[in-house]
Structure formats: structure tokens, C-alpha cells
Amino acid sequence: MEPREAITILIECMLDADRDRASRLLGELLESGTPAQELLRQVLDPALNEVGRLWENRELSMAQAYVGARIAEDFLMRCLPSEAEGAVRPPKGVVVIGNIEDDFHALGRRMVGSFLRASGWEVVDLGNDVTAEVFVEEALARGAHIVGASAMMHDAAMNIRKLRELIDRRGLAGRLKLAVGGAVFNWRPALVEEVGGDGTAANATQVDALCDRLLSEVRTEVGP
Amino acid sequence: MNSLQRVMGVVTGQPVDRPPVFAVLGAYAARSSGVPMRTLYEDAATHVRGQLALRAEFGFDLVIAPFDFPAIGEAFGGQTAWFDHQAPNLRRPAVDSAAGAQELKWPSPEAEVGRLQVCPRAAEALTVACGSETPVFGILPGPGGFPALIMGMEAWINTLLFDPGCARELLARSVEWLAGWAYRLVTAGVTALILPEAAACSDVLPRALFLDMIEAPLLSLLPRLGAPVVVHHAGGQITHLLDRMATWPILGVAVGSRDDLAGARGLLGPGKLLVGNLDNLAFPGWSPEQVAVEAHDRLEQAFGAGPFILSNSGADLPLGTSPETLHALVAACKGFGHPS
Structure with a gap:
């Protein structure tokens, strides 16, 4: 799946409050061999940017943004390496x-x-x-x-x-x-x-x- | 023409001497009278004295029973936060999950628990004191936001989004409780009810989710309230649902300051009352001259296009608002249509 298509689906999941579909999407992307860290950069970040744009334009409710936050947390939990696995990205601050x-x-x-x-x-x-x-x-x-x-x-x-x-x-x-x-x-x-x-x-x-x-x-x- | 005649005239389409005007001045009584905020919200007689004093000082066309939803949250087991310069708030809800809300024993609306009965007692005393001349409005939460008073907003949003079955059960219980609570206010004599519905704000829920989850319980509640109802924006924008509200059995809608009055009238139709929509947060910074300009602008847009009451849009008016600004607001209505 191309990143652009994944971004579109992920945004749909956020707008439709469909956390399960987002979880399945992430599973498919990981199984396809896309590195987890790349998923954060290529899929999650652009999706969150679009959600932010919609929110700023008042095209998004708090409930939809809340779903976006939960989905983002789900992505993080599954994509970020644990300390035990090493290669933990240092925080920005x-x-x-x-x-x-x-x-x-x-x-x-x-x-x-x-x-x-x-x-x-x-x-x-x-x-x-x-x-x-x-x-x-x-x-x-x-x-x-x-x-x-x-x-x-x-x-x-x-x-x-x-x-x-x-x-x-x-x-x-x-x-x-x-x-x-x-x-x-x-x-x-x-x-x-x-x-x-x-x-x-x-x-x-x-x-x-x-x-x-x-x-x-x-x-x-x-x-x- | 007294305030009751003026408001009734407006809602029934009869001629009135001037546009009616209102501001949510519950906590403001603490500033005017010097009474501690806590006393104002714990003692019905103090609230009544405050409302009557504000009515005498400014001449607004409505008085209100306490706008105190934390008292409800407290009756369920939550904790109230008290402040010197603003209305009380809910510090901590009774429970933090939908399961907790379901297991909780909900108090009867008649229960003598905490400050729960302050509101109907104040409503009754206000009705006796001035109800023949000034409408007394009671305020009760809408069912779409009510569970948040018991379990907090995050847990409630989470339930609405991810556990709709449980959410529907809680909404059904909320409707029952609110019908009982409205009965307390209506038998106390209130003229009408204001129903802030947080779930009706486009800032909180998307339209589709509101229609799927909230509209049916709300519509089941409205005929049971026993008094005319004004649905309130609860701090956000409400335009996205006005086409639906046009068909609801309600007296009218209080719109937010970011809702467009002319657009709202178009969506709501000519018959329903429109209330609003001066920016609540702008009041402390407005001079008397500025509020007069703002009031005139709203009246030009909305008075004459249908039933309209000029009002602040929000909850309690910030206490930093000067009395001179409030006097100017009332004066603007008195002078509207009369060239100086």
C-alpha cells in the first residue's frame, strides 16, 4: 500500500471514529515490511497534520480529534521500539x-x-x-x-x-x-x-x- | 410594559415597547453584593436576594435559578471546586468510567443531598418574589452532556465513541433523571427552562454522531419537561443542528457568539425564539460605548426578523464586566428604534 493511500484511510478512521479499522491498517502496513519508524514519519505525521488542519478550520469536533489522539497513541505503542529492544529514539525534549x-x-x-x-x-x-x-x-x-x-x-x-x-x-x-x-x-x-x-x-x-x-x-x- | 409582558409579547409575536435583554448574572451577584461566592451557591435565599438586587439595579428582563451543574455532580458523589471570582466548577466527578456510572447509585432528584435542592428552592422563591412581573428561567443540563457530570468528559466521550450500547443505557438513565429534575423546577414555578446541551456543539460532537446517539434521547425528554424549553449552545457553535431544531418541540435556541444570527434565523424558521449572541469573553474589555455598538448590531440583524432576546452567549458573565457596561447594554435596548 502506498503511503498516500494509507494516509487517506487513516484520516477516514479518525473522522469515522473507527479505531479498529486503524488498528487493522497498522497491522497490514507492518506485515508488508514497512519499518515501524517509517510508518510514523510517512503515515501518522501527515495524517495528524491533516487532522490539525481540519480542526483549525473548525471542520472537526473534539470527539473526532479525541479519536485521532487515541489512534496516534495506538500507533506509537506498536511502532516505537521498547527500551529493551534498544534503538530508542531520544526525545525531542x-x-x-x-x-x-x-x-x-x-x-x-x-x-x-x-x-x-x-x-x-x-x-x-x-x-x-x-x-x-x-x-x-x-x-x-x-x-x-x-x-x-x-x-x-x-x-x-x-x-x-x-x-x-x-x-x-x-x-x-x-x-x-x-x-x-x-x-x-x-x-x-x-x-x-x-x-x-x-x-x-x-x-x-x-x-x-x-x-x-x-x-x-x-x-x-x-x-x- | 413589564418584563414578563415584554418577553411573552416577543415570543408570541405581539408588539413590544423595546427588545428584551438578558445577561447570565448568577455569580455576578457576588461582585454586586459582596457576598462570598460559596454562600451565594449554598443558600437559596442569598441567591434570590442577589437576583432581585441585580434586577433592580440593571433592569434585565429575565432572572435565573442557580446555574450550578456542579451541584448535580456533587450530589452524585463528585467534588466541587470553589473560587472567589467565578461560579463553582466540578473538581472531580463521582466516578471515572462508564462502568462506574452504571454501578453508582444515582440520587433521586428530590434527595436532600449536598446543594441539590438549592436550585428548586431558589426557583420557587424567585417565582413568588417577582414571577408575576419577570420571567424566571430554570437551567438544566441536556442529556447528551449529563453523563459527563457523573464520570467526566473524557470518559463520556470515550464511551460515546467506543461503547455505544453502554452510552445508550446511560443516556436513557439520564433522560429519566432529568425528567425528574425538571419536574422539581417546573413545580417550583419557573416560566421556562434553558437546556445547555454540550453534545449539540459542533466543537464537541460531529453532526452524524449527535443524530445517531443524542437526538432520540433528547427528543424523548423534551415532552416530559413540562415547560417551554430554550436549547442552549453550551459555549460552542450550534448552527450545524439548527435545521433539526427547527422541527423540535422547543420554544427556541440560544446560539453562540460565533453563530451567525441571520443564518440562524434562516435555518430555524420565523417562529422560534432566538437568544444571543454577544461574546461573553469580550464583555470585560468592552466600554459602555462598545457594548452599545455591539448590541445595536445584533438588534439590527435579529429584532424584527422573528422572536429575539438579546443576551450574552456563554455561561456566567465574567465578573470583570463593569456595571457601566451592563447599564449601557440595557440602555441600548431601551433606545433601539428611538433616534437620540
Whole structure:
């Protein structure tokens, strides 16, 4: 099967919420001898890019994107080599994510985690209602250069300012970038600047590109 | 003409003195009165005093019983998160799986558990206090989003997508529970019910999945609610289902700020009430002059094309909204059609 055909089928699976068909597709591709790592690059990545485009154009619902995230996780589980097998691809970097203090809307954050892992990042998920102090301490402990703070509602989003202030007060602005996201930022993009975010993404599939950019900025500012 | 006459006039196609206007001001009472947020949502009398004070201060045409779905989640065993400057939220649902929701003993809608009865008690007191002059609206969740209050959104979406049989069982139980809950509100005297249906947002579920899984349970619930119903966008866009809603036995639809009012009217037909659609999140940044411009724009689009109530689109209005902006919103309606 040509990659283009596989991509088309995989996107159909995501849109139709057909996880079983996606699993069968992956089995066929692996049996045909396509290297697992190549499947991630040639099939999963382009499919996720298309899903992201549809989501950004509001042609995709959260439920369909959720299916996309589950299918991406299935692909990863079967395609990434285990540590025991060796040849584990080093992560692109470490990203610490969580819902900011007073926010309890976990679904979007969990989807971000899935898509980031699918894109090769090591993800530390701190869960809901995370204070600025915990974000920063975990980021430093894990060697992360990116923290991702999520909020669904406006008032909770304003708590991200505490995280911005803490990063600045501790002199970490150059080496620890603040990604912000959640429904409220899509509705009101000016909020990104109001809370001091270094960047945002319209949806979970675009967070990989955002993290690429932020990590690049860190390397420019403080070196690799 | 009082608010009840104005709203009834609009929905029945009779002449009114001005367009009716409404804003979701539940938590806002904490800002106006200085009452702690928790007291406002735990004590029916405090909520009623807050609504009456807001009505007296601003003159909006509707008052609401508590918009407090976390109280329902809490009654099932969940945990509520409290804040100083926003309405409560559900910190943790009672269970984290569909199996857990099925095994859970669901409380009766009449049960004295947690804050569950605050809402009908407040509705009854509001009806007594002002129901003869101002419509009192009760708010209850739609069945498509209701299981998320018990098991969380992720588990519910997962069930809808990958275990439709189980999802249908939970939807059927949800319909029964909500019919009982609506009975509590209707017997308390509410004029109408607002039904936020998260599953009806195009941002949440695709149309096909809504039609396959949600529409039938919702349609089975509507005739059992015992009061006129306004289906609410629940924070997203709802245009993709308006052609279906045109055939539902409902009073009308509250559309989101990204839904187009003229397009919505075209899909909904001329008879049903349309409510909306000022951007909730924009309110704190709007000056009185800006809100007047926005209000005028919506009224130009929608008032006169069919039954219409100007409103914010969203849940509770952010507390950062200034009283001057709210006064300007009401003034815009009072001045609409009357050149200054």
C-alpha cells in the first residue's frame, strides 16, 4: 500500500471514529515490511497534520480529534521500539503540561499530551489545578525547557499570570518557555499576551510545532 | 410594559415597547453584593436576594435559578471546586468510567443531598418574589452532556465513541433523571427552562454522531419537561443542528457568539425564539460605548426578523464586566428604534 493511500484511510478512521479499522491498517502496513519508524514519519505525521488542519478550520469536533489522539497513541505503542529492544529514539525534549490552578478541564490537556508523545516529546503531565510553583519546580527537576499551561475558562486563565511572574522573578525566562492553550485562548487570542504566554496553538495537533519553535528560541538564547 | 409582558409579547409575536435583554448574572451577584461566592451557591435565599438586587439595579428582563451543574455532580458523589471570582466548577466527578456510572447509585432528584435542592428552592422563591412581573428561567443540563457530570468528559466521550450500547443505557438513565429534575423546577414555578446541551456543539460532537446517539434521547425528554424549553449552545457553535431544531418541540435556541444570527434565523424558521449572541469573553474589555455598538448590531440583524432576546452567549458573565457596561447594554435596548 502506498503511503498516500494509507494516509487517506487513516484520516477516514479518525473522522469515522473507527479505531479498529486503524488498528487493522497498522497491522497490514507492518506485515508488508514497512519499518515501524517509517510508518510514523510517512503515515501518522501527515495524517495528524491533516487532522490539525481540519480542526483549525473548525471542520472537526473534539470527539473526532479525541479519536485521532487515541489512534496516534495506538500507533506509537506498536511502532516505537521498547527500551529493551534498544534503538530508542531520544526525545525531542521535555515538556511539562498541566491545567493551571483552579482549572479542571482535563480532556484538552490529555489530548495535547498524546499528540506531543506521538511527535517525539517526553511529556510530564501534572494533571489539574497546578500551581505556578509546582510547574516551575517540576520543569527544573525534569530538565524541561517548556511548560504548557492549559485553561478553559477566562478567570482560571488569568492564574497563568502567576506562572509568568514566577518564571520572570526567578530569572528563567530565557531557558523556560511558557506555552498556553485551551478553549478560552481560541475565543480570545489577545489573552495569550495578557497572561504572558510565549506562544499558543489553536489545537493539540499544532502543539508540536509550537514546542519546536519555543525550544529553538531557548537554544538561540542560552545555547543547546 | 413589564418584563414578563415584554418577553411573552416577543415570543408570541405581539408588539413590544423595546427588545428584551438578558445577561447570565448568577455569580455576578457576588461582585454586586459582596457576598462570598460559596454562600451565594449554598443558600437559596442569598441567591434570590442577589437576583432581585441585580434586577433592580440593571433592569434585565429575565432572572435565573442557580446555574450550578456542579451541584448535580456533587450530589452524585463528585467534588466541587470553589473560587472567589467565578461560579463553582466540578473538581472531580463521582466516578471515572462508564462502568462506574452504571454501578453508582444515582440520587433521586428530590434527595436532600449536598446543594441539590438549592436550585428548586431558589426557583420557587424567585417565582413568588417577582414571577408575576419577570420571567424566571430554570437551567438544566441536556442529556447528551449529563453523563459527563457523573464520570467526566473524557470518559463520556470515550464511551460515546467506543461503547455505544453502554452510552445508550446511560443516556436513557439520564433522560429519566432529568425528567425528574425538571419536574422539581417546573413545580417550583419557573416560566421556562434553558437546556445547555454540550453534545449539540459542533466543537464537541460531529453532526452524524449527535443524530445517531443524542437526538432520540433528547427528543424523548423534551415532552416530559413540562415547560417551554430554550436549547442552549453550551459555549460552542450550534448552527450545524439548527435545521433539526427547527422541527423540535422547543420554544427556541440560544446560539453562540460565533453563530451567525441571520443564518440562524434562516435555518430555524420565523417562529422560534432566538437568544444571543454577544461574546461573553469580550464583555470585560468592552466600554459602555462598545457594548452599545455591539448590541445595536445584533438588534439590527435579529429584532424584527422573528422572536429575539438579546443576551450574552456563554455561561456566567465574567465578573470583570463593569456595571457601566451592563447599564449601557440595557440602555441600548431601551433606545433601539428611538433616534437620540
